[in-house]
Amino acid sequence: MTYVRNAWYVAGWAQELDTETPFAITILGERIVIWRTGSGSIHALEDRCVHRLAPLSLGRCEGERLRCMYHGLLFDPDGRVVEMPGQDKIPPRAQVRCYPVMERHSWIWVWMGDPALADEDLIPPAVGLDHPDYILGHGQLDYEAEARLINDNLLDFSHLTFVHANSFGSGPQFAASPARITPLDRGVRYQRWIENTRGSSSRASEEPMDSYMTYDFLIPGVLLMTGGVFPLGTAKELGHGVPDYDKAVSGVTFTSQAVTPMMDRTARYFFSWGPHRKHGDESARDILMKIAGQAFDEDKVMIEAQQKVINMTPDPQVMPSAHDRGVTLFNRLVEKLAKEERKTVHAADEVKLTVPQNG
Structure with a gap:
């Protein structure tokens, strides 16, 4: 599957990253160790010691540095080895990859592409728990399935x-x-009005209303994603445009x-979810999360079963439907950005080959 590398990927919940306790995760097939120092800084390195390839996530935090607890190599936050017990000279190649990492919206974000292109403005504007x-x-x-299949699921409601x-009670x-x-520019926007409805299990109404939902x-x-329930006739009054959430009756x-x-x-x-x-x-939040738990388990069962069918299908092909516009637009964007990344890497490699070598 193709994925964009010059992007910020969520690695975990910020409040669950304990101070001076290395955390391991694999993103795009790359092992990464993340740790928060006593000063509050967050660092991310390749989770693989240069000596015997032991995981640095089993290491010990020492100030801003991380020590491998197999043979004691000490790494700076930039990935350079600054101490090798038993020898004074440290080889120049004693270094692991360093990843740009940010804490924002209650998530820890890791930039998986060219570090020189890491742009904080490209972090999606999520809503944090605070x-x-x-x-x-x-x-x-955790899914036993390609991320692409989950993306496709979220792009086709x-x-x-x-x-x-049985969960959302969607009509x-x-x-x-x-x-x-x-x-x-970096995604798609979904917008939908459902008129003259009494809502779903998460947005029930005693009388007919207009329900709006939108997500990027x-x-x-x-x-x-956000949305809400509005007085009957709101959709027509707005020409099915974007509503003023201050005028919502409920369900924001x-x-x-x-x-x-x-x-x-x-x-x-x-995932996170809750009411305005x-x-x-808090009780409304807990009801929503209970519904979400059931619904997301339903997705997981279906998508993991879908993955098994794909695994057993020679040259699997999909047949698009009218609802696949969002899926198609997003996946084309991914392919376009990934192709541009490959061209940039290829051009950089060609430049390296043309540089005269000494001797």
């Missing part, structure tokens, strides 16, 4: 009618008509979700 306007729960799931009939509208899909799905695989929530490819055919799925403080409290 956001003053929302009361959020959170969780994560027509499955809500069928996969989530036939999601499968009956496509949503409005708009391309973005951004590189590398981050979903940011936010969810941030992120899909991180780990090894081949494995991925980690991070004007539309709910």
Whole structure:
């Protein structure tokens, strides 16, 4: 599967990273160790000692540095070995890869591409657990499936009618008509009004209302979704445009979700969800998270079963439907950006080959 490398990938929940306790994760097939120092700084290195290839995630934090606890090599945050017990001279090649890493929106983000291109402005604008306007729960799931399949699932909500009939209680509208899909520079935008509805299990209403939902799905695989329930007729009054959430009757929530490819055919799925403080409290959050737990388990069962079928199918091909516009636009964007990355790397390699060598 193709993935963009010049992007920020979610590695974990920031509040779950204990101080001076190395944490290991694999992203895009690369072993990474992340640690928070006593000063609060976060560092990320290749999780592989240069000496005997022991995992640095089993190491010991010493100030801003990390010591391999197999034979004692000490690494600076930039990946250079600064101490090798028993010898004074340290080989120039005694260095591991250093990854740009940031803490934002309650997530730890790791830049998997060219470090020189790491741009903090490209971190998707998720909503963190400490956001003053929302009361959020959170969780994560590990999948025995390609991250791409989870992305495709999140880009095509027509499955809500069928996969989530017992959890979200979604009606036939999601499968009956496509949503409005708009391309973005680094993703796609989904917008949908459902008129004259009493809502779903997460946005139930005693009388007919208009329900609105929208999300941005951004590189590398981050979903940011909000919506709410409005008085009947709001959709027509706005020409099915974007509503003013201050005029919502109920159901204003936010969810941030992120899909991180780990090894081949494995991925980690991070999610948070909860109500706006004007539309709910901790008990409402807990109800939403219970619904989400059931729904995300439904997705996991379906997607892992899908992966097994793909594994057993020679030259697997999909047949697009009317609901695949978001999937198609996003995957084309991934292919375009990945192709540009490969061209840049190839050009840089050619430049290196043309540099005269001494001797």
